[in-house]
Amino acid sequence: MLKTEKVNAGYGKLQILFDVSIEAEKGKITTIVGPNGSGKSTFLKTVFGLTTVYSGRILFKGTDVTKLPPFKRTRMGMAYLPQTNNVFANLTVMENLRMAGYILSEEEFKDRLELALSVFPEIKNLLKRKAGNLSGGQRQFLAMATALIRNSELLLLDEPTAQLAPKLADVIFGKIVEMRDDHGLTVLLVEQNAKKALEISDKGYMLVSGRVFYEGDPVRLITDDKFQRHFLGIIEDVEIVGEKTEKLEAGDVDGCS
Numbered sequence: 001m002l003k004t005e006k007v008n009a010g011y012g013k014l015q016i017l018f019d020v021s022i023e024a025e026k027g028k029i030t031t032i033v034g035p036n037g038s039g040k041s042t043f044l045k046t047v048f049g050l051t052t053v054y055s056g057r058i059l060f061k062g063t064d065v066t067k068l069p070p071f072k073r074t075r076m077g078m079a080y081l082p083q084t085n086n087v088f089a090n091l092t093v094m095e096n097l098r099m100a101g102y103i104l105s106e107e108e109f110k111d112r113l114e115l116a117l118s119v120f121p122e123i124k125n126l127l128k129r130k131a132g133n134l135s136g137g138q139r140q141f142l143a144m145a146t147a148l149i150r151n152s153e154l155l156l157l158d159e160p161t162a163q164l165a166p167k168l169a170d171v172i173f174g175k176i177v178e179m180r181d182d183h184g185l186t187v188l189l190v191e192q193n194a195k196k197a198l199e200i201s202d203k204g205y206m207l208v209s210g211r212v213f214y215e216g217d218p219v220r221l222i223t224d225d226k227f228q229r230h231f232l233g234i235i236e237d238v239e240i241v242g243e244k245t246e247k248l249e250a251g252d253v254d255g256c257s
């Protein structure tokens with residue numbers, strides 16, 4: 001569904017990502033974890049076309065989208081849900097949902113709305129409320145519901161559980177699983193809440209200083225001793241040789257613990 005090939009990207013001349021190659025398979029949840037500032041959000045923005053790509057390719061459904069503007073990627077089925085400002089705060093919940101479905105016929109919109117509200121019944125009684133007055137969790141539900149209305153195929157989720165109470169975070173993770181299992185969505189997830197995110201994932205990546213440091217089985221990543229230390233920001237034993245960071249293969253992880 002989504003593949004990046006040796007992507008080097010950043011903001012203007014400030015390079016943040018180095019040779020990042022990642023694959024998110026159709027109908028699967030792929031999660032990227034890593035220390036603060038490692039480039040996780042920048043990577044999602046890059047996939048959506050919001051940064052400067054110096055070299056490498058981004059392939060979406062087999063098409064090279066590296067040079068396409070974000071609105072064209074949206075049209076192709078990508079939904080990017082940033083951590084904040086993921087809904088129109090001055091519009092009501094219903095107006096947000098209508099905006100998402102503005103190209104649909106009235107009949108199609110009704111069907112998509114019914115589906116979105118069946119996955120997110122939590123917002124059903126809030127349709128007239130201004131999105132800006134929703135709680136953090138409700139706002140996240142609304143943002144995800146708009147992706148369902150748009151019939152998006154790939155969800156790019158940037159820390160959807162940030163600043164939410166643990167119980168609510170669990171509900172959000174449950175919704176992500178539901179969107180994969182019942183609605184066939186492909187999810188590329190960036191999370192600080194690394195352990196829980198990896199538990200629901202089919203594949204895990206770890207970024208350190210803008211480079212892929214681990215790729216593979218998410219459960220192996222959680223249980224790896226090195227991961228725990230790196231994730232806490234203690235990265236003294238990441239071997240950096242010149243410009244290259246040693247990449248752990250899934251097979252190496254057993255030996256690390």
Ligand SMILES: Nc1ncnc2c1ncn2[C@@H]1O[C@H](COP(=O)(O)OP(=O)(O)OP(=O)(O)O)[C@@H](O)[C@H]1O
Binds near residue numbers: 035037192
């Ligand atoms: N718009 C921007 N312009 C310039 N530099 C930026 C911009 N946004 C982020 N950065 C820098 O890019 C680097 C990576 O940040 P990014 O937000 O991608 O990391 P992250 O892994 O998502 O971190 P966090 O978990 O703290 O959100 C940081 O050094 C940050 O200061």
